[in-house]
Amino acid sequence: MTDQPHRAGFVALIGEPNAGKSTLTNLMVGAKVSIVTHKVQTTRARIRGVAIEGDTQIVFVDTPGLFQPRRRLDRAMVAAAWGGAADADITVLLVEAHRGVTEGVERILEGLEEMGKGRTVALAINKIDKVKAEVLLALAKDLNDRYDFAETFMISAEKGHGVPALRTWLAEHLPKGPWLYPEDQIADLPMRMIAAEMTREKLTLRLHQELPYQLTVETENWEERKDGSARVDQIIYVARDGHKGIILGKKGETIKAVSQSARAELEEFMGRKIHLFLQVKVRPNWLDEKERYSEMGLDFKDGNA
Numbered sequence: 001m002t003d004q005p006h007r008a009g010f011v012a013l014i015g016e017p018n019a020g021k022s023t024l025t026n027l028m029v030g031a032k033v034s035i036v037t038h039k040v041q042t043t044r045a046r047i048r049g050v051a052i053e054g055d056t057q058i059v060f061v062d063t064p065g066l067f068q069p070r071r072r073l074d075r076a077m078v079a080a081a082w083g084g085a086a087d088a089d090i091t092v093l094l095v096e097a098h099r100g101v102t103e104g105v106e107r108i109l110e111g112l113e114e115m116g117k118g119r120t121v122a123l124a125i126n127k128i129d130k131v132k133a134e135v136l137l138a139l140a141k142d143l144n145d146r147y148d149f150a151e152t153f154m155i156s157a158e159k160g161h162g163v164p165a166l167r168t169w170l171a172e173h174l175p176k177g178p179w180l181y182p183e184d185q186i187a188d189l190p191m192r193m194i195a196a197e198m199t200r201e202k203l204t205l206r207l208h209q210e211l212p213y214q215l216t217v218e219t220e221n222w223e224e225r226k227d228g229s230a231r232v233d234q235i236i237y238v239a240r241d242g243h244k245g246i247i248l249g250k251k252g253e254t255i256k257a258v259s260q261s262a263r264a265e266l267e268e269f270m271g272r273k274i275h276l277f278l279q280v281k282v283r284p285n286w287l288d289e290k291e292r293y294s295e296m297g298l299d300f301k302d303g304n305a
Contacts, residue, residue: 006055009174012088013060016104019094020126024157025049025060028167050181056171057179061088089174090120092166093149094157098130100139101146109147120173123149124166129156192219194269199234199262199278206258207246214239215247229273232266236280244280255280 013021029049049060093112095105112121123143128136140152151169155162196217203215221233236255238244248255255278263276 007171007174007176008057008059008179009089009177010059010061010087011170011174012091013094014091014108015094015126016096016099016102016108019096020157021094024094024124024126024155024163027157027160027163028058028060051167052183053167053171056174057181058167058170058174059180090122090170092122092124092170094124094126095139095143096130097125097127097136097139097154101142109143112147120150121147122166122169123147123152124155125152126155126157128154128161129159191270192222195219195222195232195262195266196234198265198269199236199258199276202258202261202265203236203247206254206261215243227273229275230270231275231277233277234279236278237283238280239282239284241282244282247280 013024015021026049028051030051051058051060091112093108095101099105123140125136125140125143131139136154140154143149144152150173153162153166153169155166157163196219200215200217203217215236215238217234217236219232219234221231223231223233225231236247238247246254247258249257259276259278262278263274266274266276
């Protein structure tokens with residue numbers, strides 16, 4: 001680690017589900033630390049990705065999407081998102097260019113009025129390739145009329161447009177101080193949780209509309225082997241017997257495909273051989289079990305109505 005680093009701090013990315021927070025985190029960090037799918041509400045815990053920009057260490061907090069919570073898990077996710085923003089040195093609000101100021105964005109702006117006083121909050125309008133320039137400029141003016149943003153950026157997290165400028169600005173505006181993580185560390189999540197997130201992403205991509213939202217994946221066991229490989233045992237918890245059949249698939253084809261895909265990505269991520277074993281268990285009340293929330297990095301108490 002550098003003895004005399006220049007700056008370091010936390011940057012929270014907030015926005016509606018699917019605004020592009022996870023894609024932006026992964027692009028900034030240069031590695032896949034956050035689950036990215038086209039289903040909303042896929043990021044459940046605040047995932048920290050670490051990026052180096054010059055003498056600055058930027059720690060990105062990829063929060064769950066902010067939405068109207070209906071269940072305990074929803075409430076815990078929303079609390080985690082606002083908690084991530086409150087703890088950060090800089091907050092970046094991501095707004096989708098083609099969707100503009102939705103009801104959800106208006107609620108977030110109201111939340112920022114309460115939380116954002118005295119804080120540095122930047123605006124990043126994402127997916128700029130989906131609208132014309134005049135629409136973008138009008139949206140930027142509208143949002144800045146509603147809230148006093150420190151800076152506004154036009155970006156495409158998917159294609160990388162405008163992202164270097166945002167990254168440079170963040171590096172220049174974080175506080176001076178020692179780095180918070182070792183130089184070679186890209187995320188502060190334990191590998192057990194990253195591995196579980198990878199499997200959950202593959203389930204999401206494979207099952208699409210069939211996916212039971214009430215499922216979670218936990219890494220039950222991680223065993224290092226003498227040959228340098230690792231055995232990883234994971235449990236997929238579902239709420240109903242019928243969900244178990246969906247995940248297993250005909251003759252076990254679905255879970256086999258998910259396992260192969262998750263294992264391949266985990267091996268690429270870690271650069272070594274992984275032996276992945278998946279089990280599906282029915283736990284009707286897992287959404288009300290404190291232990292499940294701890295595994296997801298969420299606070300069970302935050303889910304109270």
